[in-house]
Amino acid sequence: MMNVQPISSSARWLPSANQPALKLESDERWSNFQEILSLLRFDGHVHEMNDTSLFRRRRLKAGQSALSMGQPFEGLYVVRLGALKTSMTHVDGAEHVLAFPMKGDLLGFDGICKNKYLSEVVALTDCDLIKIPAAELFSPGRGCNDIERMAYWAISREIVQEQTNYALSHSAKSEARVARFLRIQSERFTAMGYSPNRFTLPMTRRDIGNHLNVTLETVSRAFSALDHLGIIAVERREIKILSLEALRKFEN
Amino acid sequence: MMNVQPISSSARWLPSANQPALKLESDERWSNFQEILSLLRFDGHVHEMNDTSLFRRRRLKAGQSALSMGQPFEGLYVVRLGALKTSMTHVDGAEHVLAFPMKGDLLGFDGICKNKYLSEVVALTDCDLIKIPAAELFSPGRGCNDIERMAYWAISREIVQEQTNYALSHSAKSEARVARFLRIQSERFTAMGYSPNRFTLPMTRRDIGNHLNVTLETVSRAFSALDHLGIIAVERREIKILSLEALRKFEN
C-alpha cells in the first residue's frame, strides 16, 4: 500500500538499542560517504560532496576477529553498530586491552605506519563495520582528498581518546578508576545518541580490569561498593547511573 | 691524562654520537623538507622533492613551555634536538606524564581534532624544534600534499608508541615497569643514533614515576635494585646498561 514504508536510512542509527527485524537493512552492503561523516560526527569542512563512492560493509558476529596483529594494512574501518575490543599481545603472551571501540569509532589506524596492523580487534557483540580501503585513502589521482583528510581528523580524535584512556589508568585508587571508566562510558553512549543513565556494558569484568590495570575481583568489588552507596545500580552488565555527580566525586 | 673534557651543562646529557661541533648549524634558523624526512626516519614514498619550502626552527631553553593546553592549533613540531615532556593536567590539578619526546618525534598532533592543543609540552633540556605550520599542512592548493601525508604517517607512528607506552604501564610489578622503561629508552637512543648502553636520562625520578604510575621512591628503589644486581649502573641520571638480556628478563 501507499503507507508501507521501508526503513529510512536516516532513521537507522537512532537510539533503538537493539534493532528488531531489519531485513532490508541487513541486506544492504554499502554505505556512502555521507553516512561515514555522520557516524564520525565530523564537523570539519568537506570540499565537494563525494556522494559517488560507496563503501563496503563488513558484518561480524560476537567473538569474531576484525583485525589481527601482523596482518597487512588494507584500510580503516568505521564502527557502524556494535562494540569491539582492541588489545596488544606481548611477547610473553600477556594481553593488554587498549580500548573498546563502539559506534562512530575508527579502527585500524595503527596499521598505517608499518603497513600492517599492530593490535588485535575482536567483536564483543555482533558488529557492522564500514571499510575505507587503503586505495581510497591514498589514491593520488583524487587531488585534495576529502576522505584522507577526514580519516586523519578522526585519527587525531582517537589519539586524544587514547591519551585520555592512558591518563584514566593513573588514578591512585582502583575504585576511582572504575568510577571514571563508568563516567566515560556514559559520555560515550551519550555521544552515540543513547541514554547516559542506563546502558549495558559489552565487555567482561576481566576486560575492564585489564584495561584499567586492576584485577577482575577489584572491578567487581568497586561495582558493588558504588551500588551499595546508591551511586549506581548494577545487575550483571546492566548499569544504571543514579548520580553522575557522586560518580565524579569518586574519581579523585 | 691529557685531555680533560669540560662538560657543558646543556650538552652533558647528550651521548656524543652525531653532532660534533655545530656552530654554523646552530645559527641556522631554517630547515628544509629533506631534514624533516630524515629526522622522522620516513621510509615512505615522496612524490616530488619539495626542496623549495623552508621550515622555521624554534629554540627552547630547559624548562620553557613548547605548547600549552587550550592554545589554538598552529601546526606540528619535529624535535631536532633535546628532550621534552608531554603531560595532561586534570580538572583536579593532577598531572599525568604521557611521554618524553626526543629527536625525531612529533609534537602537537593532538591539536588537529579540536583545533587546539590538548596537552602540555615543556622542554626538559635546551631544545631545537622545527615547525610545520598548519597552513603548510592543509593548504588545498598543494593537491596531493607530501607534507600532509608525511605528517600523518608520523602521527600513526606516534600512536603506536603511545599504545606501547600505555601497555608499558601495565606490568604487574613496579620493578618490571622500570626495567622496561630503561630498555625502551635504550632503544630510542639507538634509533636516534646514540649509544644504547650509556645515556643520561633527561627527566626526574618523579616524572618517570608519574609516567609509569609509581612513586618516585619506587623508581629510585628499582634503580638501586637493578644496580645491585649488576644489571645496570646508576649514578644519578647517568645510566649504563650492563646486561640488556637481564634487563629484558626483568620485564616479566
Place this chain on the structure above:
DNA sequence: CGCATGCTTGACTGAACTCAAAGTCCGTGG
C-alpha cells in the same frame, strides 16, 4: 540436564605508598 563461563564475596598476604630523614649535586650570591 550438565558444563562452561562469568560474577560475587571472603580471608589472607604482600607489594607499593606514605611519611620521614639524611645525603648529593648545583647554581647563586655574599
Place this chain on the structure above:
DNA sequence: CCACGGACTTTGAGTTCAGTCAAGCATGCG
C-alpha cells in the same frame, strides 16, 4: 672562594590497598 639554599635522590619504617586464592552462585548454551 666558600657558604647557602633548593631541587633531586636515596634509604628506612610503618601502613594500607589491591592482588591472590578459594568457594559459591547465576546464567546461558549445547
